Amino acid sequence: MPGKGMYLFMWSYQDSYRIHIQILVRSVLAILGAPEDAEVFIVGARSPDNNNHNPVCIEPEDGIWGLSLFEGLLDSVESTYRDHDAHNLFYGDDASMRDKPEWIRRDSVRKSVQKSLDAYDKKNDVTSFCGEVRNLDGYYISTVIQIPNTTFQKHPPLPFKQGAKINGHRSLIHAAIHAVLHEATEELQHPDPGRNSFYSMRKPEEIIRIAARNFMYTPGGAIEKGYMFNDLFTSLNLISSLMYEGNKGVGQLILVNPDNDAIEFLIKFEESISFREPRWVRKVLQMASTGIGIIANSQYIYGLGRLKESHDPSMQDVFIIEFIDHCLWELRCGEQAMLRSHYSEPKLPQEPFDKTTFLANYTRLFPLSTKKDGVNLWNLMLIQINQGYGSMIVVAEDAEDEALRLSKQGTRIKPVPLSEALLKSVSCIDGTILLSPDGYCHAVGIILDGEATEQCTPSRGSRYNSGIRYVQSNGPKRLAIVVSDDKTIDIIPQLRKLVSRSKIEKYLATFEASTIDNYHDSRNWLDKHRFYISAEQCARINRKIDYIEAHPKDVGVIHLCTEHFEVHPEMNLSYLID
Known part of the structure; x- marks a missing residue:
């Protein structure tokens, strides 16, 4: 931003440009259903006609990517440029022949940046994607998106094995990343890239549709x-x-x-x-x-x-x-x-919910249940989802009493384990299937009651809203699995995902070590995960917040205050993994 001191300077809005691309790619991944752990940084290689004293610049200059990663980058660019295959190409128009040397240099920068990151990627178990290069104020700019390889383990791409005649993107994630990078490259061609990115760049939903169209070219090409x-x-x-x-x-x-x-x-x-x-x-x-x-x-x-x-x-x-x-x-x-x-x-095709998270939350909600009970309900839910019509299952601690109380609003039965055959038989009628936590069915076709809450919404159907009203009533613990006619699937109350202890500590350590200029990313992650922060971690975070709030602020710069962290009353160690 203007007025900010910067040693590795390329252009005035390089930090806001990078931040916007990072927000964009994380939003795209989240909507697709992939982990949001994407990092974005920018590499600038000095052009031959530029006399700036910095041969290579990185944004952020105080991030985890040191200049040493790109030692010898300019020599690599020149070597790649000299040996580039495109020198042997001849175009049928004068304009293309005129622009050919510039196209070769841009591609040489991209290939050299990618090569410089190979060792880093292997060491840190990530994959770097380098966008197309543009010349801006004497630097050839490459935008880099890094994705943890765990993302591709969860959503495997096509291997493109030897002998397979295939071109295109290896996965929808690959197509989405390239669509974001294309958008980033287009932004570099606007005046002051990063100054008005929010208005000049496409929204995540539009980028995802572009990525899907591009990915669907892959089968045709194969x-x-x-x-x-x-x-x-x-x-x-x-x-x-x-x-x-x-x-x-x-x-x-x-x-x-x-x-x-x-x-x-x-x-x-x-x-x-x-x-x-x-x-x-x-x-x-x-x-x-x-x-x-x-x-x-x-x-x-x-x-x-x-x-x-x-x-x-x-x-x-x-x-x-x-x-x-x-x-x-x-x-x-x-x-x-x-x-x-x-x-x-x-x-991305995937289970509607993470099985490990579902089982952990089921045990937490119904502590007297066994792991077998949770697995049984998970299997019943998968059957319920694949039936092709709407239905609802409610698990209640007080299922026996509720079956009696609501007997005039459904059919009370002698308790029996809910099998696959029974589920398919009784879910085809209106009303709810009522289970106890051990998987025994106590009533079918039940019409639920309960008072409206703030979570009720007119945008959803009666089945979803009745589940909200019933489950969130004060009293014994309950859980509802709602499959709507439009194939929307909800678990009420909403499942809280499990979070890695080491990841929390990683972001906390980064936040503690951050400066007034680069704390935002780690602070934002911690802010989104307040629920999981312990008392000791809250104290450490709050000390850093106090330091940031007390630091002098530049005139004209918008500063968003951060509320102090407090331990959530429902948090316990069962929400943490590793």
């Missing part, structure tokens, strides 16, 4: 030699939204080269059907049944058939589109789910 880059993401969303004579589109579409020996045609059309005819495609989908799918590439449908059991999914030459429900579909390669689109909103 199965076709002359891929035409059709907008498959938009086409599939439209097809999944169409009804056929009142029926939802449910079935399988096999994306494959129609000449691939991995498929067996049962019906082959005389003339292929274009994806540009969505109603016709939807009509064909109606013919797909269990074990039979639509055979198509990214442009045309060729018939109906199936994938042979002998096919090796590691070849990555066949992708499956599973139409699950109205406006709900999923992309898979073998058994690996890659993308799920619900009402045209792309996300």
Whole structure:
């Protein structure tokens, strides 16, 4: 920001630019359903015609990335530039030939920065993504996003194994990161990048849709030699939204080269059907049944058939589109789910809730229950979710008494363990299934009562709001699992995730060691995780807050005060891991 002292200076708004990109990529990851632990920094390599005394600059200059990481960067850039393959390219227009040396230098900077980070990435178990380079005020600027490799362990990308003829992004996360980096590069071309980023850059939701469209080019590039880059993401969303004579589109579409020996045609059309005819495609989908799918590439449908059991999914030459429900579909390669689109909103396929967190919270809520009881309810929840219609299960400490009290508003039964078969049978009627913490069913079809609370909302249906009213009533502990007709899944009360002790300590140590200029990131993380902070940690944080608040502030700079930390009354060690 203007007025801030900076030794490794590239341009006036470099810190606000970096902060905005970091907020943006973390927001994108959060919406996708991935961990938000992304870091952003900027590397500037001095251009040959610049006489600045700093050959390399980093933003933030006092962050965890030292200048020593980029020792010899300019020599590496020059070497890469001299040996670049693009020198041998010839374009058909004078403008491109004129710009070619600049394009080569930009790419040489990007490759050299990426190479400089290889050892750091390996040592710290992260992956660095370097954006396209632009020349700004005498420095070639590269924006770098770093992602912990644990993110890719949780959401594995396509391995792109040797022999697999595939191009494109390895995962939706990769596509999203590249979309953010593209946005960051575009911002570098505006006057004073970082000054008005909030208004000039796209919002996270729009970037995610761009990433999904780009990622859906990957199957087409894998199965076709002359891929035409059709907008498959938009086409599939439209097809999944169409009804056929009142029926939802449910079935399988096999994306494959129609000449691939991995498929067996049962019906082959005389003339292929274009994806540009969505109603016709939807009509064909109606013919797909269990074990039979639509055979198509990214442009045309060729018939109906199936994938042979002998096919090796590691070849990555066949992708499956599973139409699950109205406006709900999923992309898979073998058994690996890659993308799920619900009402045209792309996300990473995953369990609706983390199993470890669910079991820990269940034990905490019902201390007399066993681990087996929690696992049993988890399995019942997965069955409930996959039934295809709305339902609600309520677990109550006082289930026996409540079944008697509400007997005029449902059907009271002799307690029996809720099995899969029984769940499927009784959840098809209106009302709630009432269980005790040990998994015994005491009543079915129950109409719940309770007073409205602040958590009730007119934007949700009656099933969700009745669950809120009942569970949050004063008295014995209760838990509700609500599956709405639109496939929205809620657990009431909301589950608190488990947090790593070492991660809390890492951010706390960083906050304690921070300066008045760079405390914001660690402070913001701690602020979001107030619930998990112990009394001793609160005292350490508050000492640093007092130091920051007492420090003289620059005139004209907006400063946001931080409230002192206090121990949350519900916090206990069971919320912490490792």
